Amino acid sequence: MKGFIKSTLLVTAFILIGITVKVFSADSLAEQFGIKFKGGITTVVQDSPKENITNDVEGASAGVYLVDLTLERNFEHNGKIVVQLKGGRGKGLNDKIETYAMVNAVSDPSLNDAADTLAKFTKAYYQQSILDDKLTIDFGKLNFNSFFASNKYSNDSDSQFITSIFTGDKIAETPPQRLGLALAYGIAKNFKVTYAYFSQDIDHVDSSGVNTVQLAYSPSNRCNLLFYAWGNNKNHYSIADPNIKSGIYGFGISVDHELIDNVGIFVRTSYKDPSVSVLKSSTSAITPSEMKLQPFASWDTGVQISGNIWSRPTDVVGFAIGQMYTSEYYTKHNKHHLDYNYNDGAETEMEIYYNFGLKKYNIAITPAVQYFINPKGGNAVVKDNIVVAGIRTRVVF
Helix, strand or coil: CHHHHHHHHHHHHHHHHHHHHHHHCHHHHHHHHCEEEEEEEEEEEEEECCCCCCCCCCCEEEEEEEEEEEEEEEECCCEEEEEEEEEEECCCCCCCCCCCCCCCCCCCCCCECCCCECEEEEEEEEEEEECCCCEEEEEEEEEHHHHCCCCCCCCCCCCCCCCHHHHCCCCCCCCCEEEEEEEEEEEECCEEEEEEEECCECCECCCCCEEEEEEEEEEECCEEEEEEEEEEEEEEEECCCCCCEEEEEEEEEEEEEEEECCEEEEEEEEEECCCEECECCCCCCCCHHHECCCEEEEEEEEEEEEHHHHCCCCCEEEEEEEEEEECHHHHHHHCCCCCCCCCCCEEEEEEEEEEEEEHHHCEEEEEEEEEEECHHHHCCCCCCCEEEEEEEEEEEC
């Protein structure tokens, strides 16, 4: 009951803010105070005929909501402040279906009653452009996915795919929102290089952080090519011998290309060192059996088609397929220390969605179907393939 009351108050507060922006006009607020507002409410309800953690033959249903509000304040000489606040509740089917790729990427695991956290600032940074806008500097609480591995057709769980592998790089071990510094320099008209440092947490702005570099090339206004690499200096443990500690590295490639008007495709692949891992929890003993099972590589590809083709310009349909791979190091070195042997197989993910855009009411309704083959590469408690059907609504203000 207490959680319900807090959730109701949270949603009410965000809605009142949205109404205020509408009543006083966002353009008017921008003109008077230089502040730009945008936000929305996203809800997702999903159902699966069967869980694969408890083997519940009656299936599972779950929902989640997320409310977001972004404020921007521009200053003279090409500077601005960006602040984003998000609040919500619910894990959806993420804690009922065991997969490498999250079934519901809208859900934010850090927003829950257990941590007594129903709202938080996900972005809070200052941006300054200098040298005729060739160099952009961002400093503050940054989000890795806002600067790296972005993709035009598979980046936003609020309006595109909701399976996590299709919303960004889910192999990279980078803090989601941390204190950081990002420098982006336009070497040429269509070529940009970006460097960023992300701290592990607010109390450790040191060499244990994550360093990332990205090269972005756009041969035309229809195509974007990204290559990025990262290094995480936080202690990881060798799967072969947990007494050996090291950092971890990885890299990825992301491509989006509009083939013809209204039809675009994307491809993304990611890799990290398969020989090391982290512990299951901070209290875990440093032993092979306490190593967290993680995928070390992935690829995904798909297509997005605009409703312009069938005279529905606000509609979008998307289809994607991908795989996430288990490291063979678990099979080689851990099989004698566990209750059962690990499999080093691949999990296959597929999703199709149709986004109905109701522009008049600022609402989008998106039914989606997801299918998971060989969950967790054959390491799920129940190894059956999983199908999930759901519907997402997004209201913007």
